[in-house]
Amino acid sequence: xxxxxxxxxxxxxxxxxxxxxxxxxxxxxxxxxxxxxxxxxxxxxxxxxxxxxxxxxxxxxxxxxxxxxxxxxxxxxxxxxxxxxxxxxxxxxxxxxxxxxxxxxxxxxxxxxxxxxxxxxx
Numbered sequence: 001x002x003x004x005x006x007x008x009x010x011x012x013x014x015x016x017x018x019x020x021x022x023x024x025x026x027x028x029x030x031x032x033x034x035x036x037x038x039x040x041x042x043x044x045x046x047x048x049x050x051x052x053x054x055x056x057x058x059x060x061x062x063x064x065x066x067x068x069x070x071x072x073x074x075x076x077x078x079x080x081x082x083x084x085x086x087x088x089x090x091x092x093x094x095x096x097x098x099x100x101x102x103x104x105x106x107x108x109x110x111x112x113x114x115x116x117x118x119x120x121x122x
Contacts (some may be wrong), residue, residue, distance in 0.1 A: 005031050005044035008088035029072065041105035042098055048084030049091060051101040052110065055079055061097055
């Protein structure tokens, strides 16, 4: 049975975000992750770390041997990518991907403002 997440990855995330204003812990798909406001940008997923990246960075990340598109149930989910490094310190060495996800999640491109429905006048 696959664990829901690796504790060593979660510990790195908690340490790195401990003093970062505006970033707080949350859950996504029953896995621990991190948010800005209500927008999740990363979470510990099974044996890896799942990140929401802009399209160009998503495509660049997929060139890594340790990366794959996030596809729960077999369906790709937007520009989410899973990085799976065997050793925890490798996540710190590749932290620039997390920085990219954090910078991206606060943009309208990542989560466009919700459109207001127009009310018809009677």
